[in-house]
Amino acid sequence: MENTKTFPQKKLPSKAQRHKLFGSVMPVPRSKPVDKVHMADLQNTKKDFLFDLDAVGITKVKHPITIYSSIAPTVQTSIGEFTFSSSLSHSNKGTNMSRFNEQLAKYHRQGFSTDLTTLKTFTKELAERLDQQDASLRVDYTWFYERNAPDTQLAGLNHADVSISVNYDKQQGYDIRLSLSVSITTLCPCSKEISEYSAHNQRGNVTMDVKIIEDFDETTSDWKEILLEAAESNASARLHPILKRTDEKMVTEQAYENPRFVEDMVRLVAADLYEVSEIRQFKVTCQNEESIHMHDAVASVTYDKDNE
Template sequence: MNEAVKKQLPTKSERHKLFGSVEPGPKTKPMEKNKMKDLQNTKKDFLFELDAVGVSNVKHPVTLKSQLEPKTQTTVAQFHFASSISQDSKGTNMSRFTEQLHSYYQNGFTLDFATLKSFVFDLQQRLEQKDAELTVSFPWFFERKAPYSEQAGLNHADAWMRVRYHEEFGYDLKVGLTGTITTLCPCSKEISEYSAHNQRGNIEMEVTLQPEFDDTLYDWKHMLLEAAESNASARIHPVLKRPDEKMVTEQAYENPRFVEDMVRLVASDLYEYETVEQFSVKCVNEESIHLHDAIASISYDKREE
C-alpha cells in the first residue's frame, strides 16, 4: 500500500506573493494627524446645503428598560446618525459618529430619551453644524401570559426611536412600533352559518411625542402596544393550552374587526394620549382566504386643530 505523500507548501510570505502581494512601496506622506490634509474641513462655496450626511446600518448592543417583564433587557440595535451640512462645508467627519457611540457605550448605553437627547446635542456641538439626529431601531421583548392557564412566554415587537436636535427649534421626538394581532372578519361572521375566517394582522404606528416627554413616567412602547392589542379581535400568545385557546378563539369571534376598524380604533387611543402630538397608523392583514393582503391607514396631526 502506497504511503500518502505530504504536500510541500511554500512559506506563507511566498504564498502571499504567489497570489499578488507586493513589497510595501516608499512612504512619503505624514502619519501624524496634525500634518495630514483634512479635505472634509475644506471651506468653500460647495453649491448646495445638504439635508443629511452621516452613517447608517450601525449595529450595537444596548440596554432597554420596560414597564413589562423583562423590565431590563439587552438587545442589538441598529443606528442611523446624521446632520445637515452647510453650503460652505465640504463634508463631515464620519468617524465622530461611531467614536461618540463607543464613548457612550463605555458609560452604559441605555435607550431612553435623556440619553438620546444628550447624545444628539453633543453630536451637534462636536460636528459644528446647526443640527444632528439619531434613529435607532431594535426588537423589544415582553412577557405574555395565557388568559386561563397563565403559562408565560416572550413575544416581541419591532420598535424605533428618532431624536433630532436643532439649535433654533430644540428637540423633535418620534417613535414607532409594529405590533402583531389577530383579526376576525366581520363579513365572514355575518354571512356564514357557523365559524368565520381570521388572520394575523400587523399594526404599524408612528408617533410624534411632546418634546418634554418623560419616559421615566410613561413607557411609550407599552402605550403603542396596548393601543394596537386592546382594539384587536384577540391578542397573540406564545403559549396556549386548550382552555386558553378556547378563550382566545371565542374572544376573537366576539370582537370582529376589519382593517378599517382597526386603524380607526387605534387612532382613537393615540388621539387620547395627551403626550402624543401627531400619529399615523397602518394595518396590514395577511388574509387567510386570499393570496393578497388587506390594508388601511390613517394620519392625524393634533397640532393643526
C-alpha cells in the same frame, strides 16, 4: 499486515513567497506625513461646494443597547441598528465620519440605554462634536414583553419592532418620533355575518408612527406600553406565546365576539392615540395576512392634532 497507501508530500513555498505568488508587493517608499497635524484634512476644506446637504452620516451601525420596560422583563439587553447624521453646509466639503462612532463608543462605556433622556443628550452632544447646528439619531430594535395566557396564566415572551428617531436643532430644539409594530388577531366581520357558522380570521400587523412632545416623561409612563395597548386592546384578540386548550377556547371566543376589518382597526387605534395628550401626530397602519385570499388587506389613517 494491511497495505497502506502513501501520498507524495507537497513542498510548499514559504508564506512570504506564497503572498508574492498571489499578488502581494513590497511597500513603496513613504513620503506623506504620518502625524495628524501635518496630514491633509479634506473633510474640513472650505469652498463653495454648490449645495447644502439635508443629511450626511453613517447607517447600519449595529451596537449593544439596554432597554428599560414597564412590562417584564424590565431590563433587557439587545442589539440596536443605528443611523447617525447631521446636515452639512455648502461651504463644507464633508463631515468627520469617525466622530459618529467616537460618540457611540463614549456612551457604550457608560452603558448605552435607549431611554429618551439619554438619546436626546446623545444627539445634542453629537451636534456639538461635529460642530454643526443639528444632529439626528435613529435606532431600531426588537422589544420583548411578557404575556400570560388568559386562563392558565402560563407566561412567555412576545415581541414588537421598535424605532426611535431623535432630531436635535440648536434653534428649534428636539423633534421626537416613535414607532411600534406588533402582530394581532383579527376576525372578519363579513365572514361572520354571511356564514351559517364560524368565521375566518387572520394575523394582522399594526404599525403606529407617532410624534410626541419634547418633554415626554418616561418616569411616569412607558410609551412602548401605551402604543402596545392601543393596538392589542382594539384587536379581535391578542397573540400569545403559550396557549393550552382552555386558553385557546377563550381566545377564539373572544375573537368571535370582537370582529374587526382593517378599517375598524386603524380607526379604533387612532381614537386611543388621540386621547394621549403627549402624542401630537400619528399614523396608524394595519395590514392583514388574509387567510382565504391571495392578497393582504391594508388600511391607514394619519392625524395631526397641531392642525386642529
